[in-house]
Amino acid sequence: MEAASFPIRPAAPRRFAGASVGPPVESRVDEAAWLEAIATRADRAAFAQLFRRYAPKIKAHLRARGAAGAAADELTQEVMLVVWRKARLYDPARGSVAAWLYTISRNSLVNQARTARRRPDEAALADAFPEPDPPPTSEQALMAAQLRQSLAGSLSELPPEQREILEGAYWRGQTLQECAVERQIPLGTVKTRVRLALERLRGLMNGQARSTEE
Amino acid sequence: MTPTHHVPEHALVEFVTGAGTEGAALAFACHVALCLKCAAEVASLEGLAGTILAAGAGQDLAAGALEAILARLDETPQLPAASRPAPSAPAFLAPCKLPAALLSVLPRNDGWRTVVPGMRVVDLPIVVPDGAVRLVRFKGGVTIPFHDHGGPEYIVVFTGALEEEDDGRRFARGDVSIRLPGERHEQRAVPGEPCVALVVNEGALRPLTLRGRLLLAIARAQGPRRK
Numbered sequence: 001m002e003a004a005s006f007p008i009r010p011a012a013p014r015r016f017a018g019a020s021v022g023p024p025v026e027s028r029v030d031e032a033a034w035l036e037a038i039a040t041r042a043d044r045a046a047f048a049q050l051f052r053r054y055a056p057k058i059k060a061h062l063r064a065r066g067a068a069g070a071a072a073d074e075l076t077q078e079v080m081l082v083v084w085r086k087a088r089l090y091d092p093a094r095g096s097v098a099a100w101l102y103t104i105s106r107n108s109l110v111n112q113a114r115t116a117r118r119r120p121d122e123a124a125l126a127d128a129f130p131e132p133d134p135p136p137t138s139e140q141a142l143m144a145a146q147l148r149q150s151l152a153g154s155l156s157e158l159p160p161e162q163r164e165i166l167e168g169a170y171w172r173g174q175t176l177q178e179c180a181v182e183r184q185i186p187l188g189t190v191k192t193r194v195r196l197a198l199e200r201l202r203g204l205m206n207g208q209a210r211s212t213e214e
Numbered sequence: 215m216t217p218t219h220h221v222p223e224h225a226l227v228e229f230v231t232g233a234g235t236e237g238a239a240l241a242f243a244c245h246v247a248l249c250l251k252c253a254a255e256v257a258s259l260e261g262l263a264g265t266i267l268a269a270g271a272g273q274d275l276a277a278g279a280l281e282a283i284l285a286r287l288d289e290t291p292q293l294p295a296a297s298r299p300a301p302s303a304p305a306f307l308a309p310c311k312l313p314a315a316l317l318s319v320l321p322r323n324d325g326w327r328t329v330v331p332g333m334r335v336v337d338l339p340i341v342v343p344d345g346a347v348r349l350v351r352f353k354g355g356v357t358i359p360f361h362d363h364g365g366p367e368y369i370v371v372f373t374g375a376l377e378e379e380d381d382g383r384r385f386a387r388g389d390v391s392i393r394l395p396g397e398r399h400e401q402r403a404v405p406g407e408p409c410v411a412l413v414v415n416e417g418a419l420r421p422l423t424l425r426g427r428l429l430l431a432i433a434r435a436q437g438p439r440r441k
Contacts, residue, residue, distance in 0.1 A: 060272050095264065
């Protein structure tokens with residue numbers, strides 16, 4: 001049942017076993033170049049390219065997280081305007097464009113919910129929170145870059161019960177408790193599956209898949 | 215110093231997806247800012263989020279969406295690089311080197327008050343039913359008597375240290391302590407320097423000693439300052 005709702009397309013043929021999913025390397029370069037063009041030259045054509053590739057995915061993601069039709073469209077526009085405004089804050093050393101877009105989408109949803117709850121005089125603070133601290137050292141940037149690669153492993157290699165949990169959490173924004181309730185399994189089992197899934201993705205990267213149910 | 219008490223991986227997943235509570239997100243953001251290991255882990259989990267977003271099947275936007283947003287770009291100024299000046303801490307907190315996530319929610323006006331002897335707090339603008347989200351300054355040697363929690367508790371230490379009375383585990387700069395309802399404990403600020411920590415209680419504290427109940431009654435009588 002849950003598998004049917006998963007929006008990720010069936011695994012495309014891979015050039016190498018265990019090669020990363022997601023956009024191939026050339027298109028990642030494109031995306032980073034688009035953002036640089038937006039940041040440095042206010043390049044509207046680059047923005048349109050990025051919009052065509054990602055706005056429909058962002059909309060689908062926001063809908064999966066509960067934004068209704070027109071609101072999902074409006075929120076997608078908001079997210080893309082943030083991309084336009086903050087393009088200079090994107091640092092390719094810290095992650096992929098897609099990862100950056102995910103965090104902006106997440107922050108927009110979260111801030112929307114928080115602003116609705118907050119006392120009006122405090123609403124102004126909401127925008128400041130998402131900015132992360134800069135990495136203190138180049139060592140950290142290096143470590144992050146290595147680990148980031150390690151999880152871009154092939155999701156399709158995961159057993160369905162592990163993949164479903166990641167889908168519930170990442171795509172639909174479920175808490176692990178909500179994942180457990182929906183699937184009628186104990187929270188501890190959900191946590192175990194998350195751990196095994198992440199281990200397996202890292203293992204695939206290292207060419208040593210070693211995930212076994214314990 | 216590298217922290218020794220970390221955020222569990224499954225909780226970092228909720229941090230990255232934004233599914234966790236606002237209080238937990240603030241606590242984890244503070245820990246991650248001070249912890250190389252968890253920062254790398256978060257970067258890795260965000261990479262996975264990007265992979266999942268990029269692999270997702272899209273849904274068409276309403277007709278004319280691209281034209282509509284292009285028309286709005288002219289009235290949408292772009293931020294220059296490093297536009298946001300780092301928020302600064304009040305002078306007496308400067309030695310704590312608070313992370314940006316905390317500074318960005320720290321009230322600009324001085325809202326510090328003494329809740330019980332040896333413990334000064336400032337309320338942070340995060341609303342938690344029955345709970346509190348505060349930056350707390352414990353005087354060295356102060357104890358928090360044996361208590362239980364009505365909801366999850368997240369503590370991140372910025373300076374000084376807190377120590378568990380039963381097993382002596384010590385939480386120093388960057389360390390995160392996560393306690394769930396039913397996990398009872400007594401803590402003590404290590405004697406000497408004061409301890410400054412973010413304390414998120416997503417539920418009422420339940421003192422289990424007479425002294426604790428007395429202190430809580432005193433603290434409640436002080437009341438949070440409302441604007």
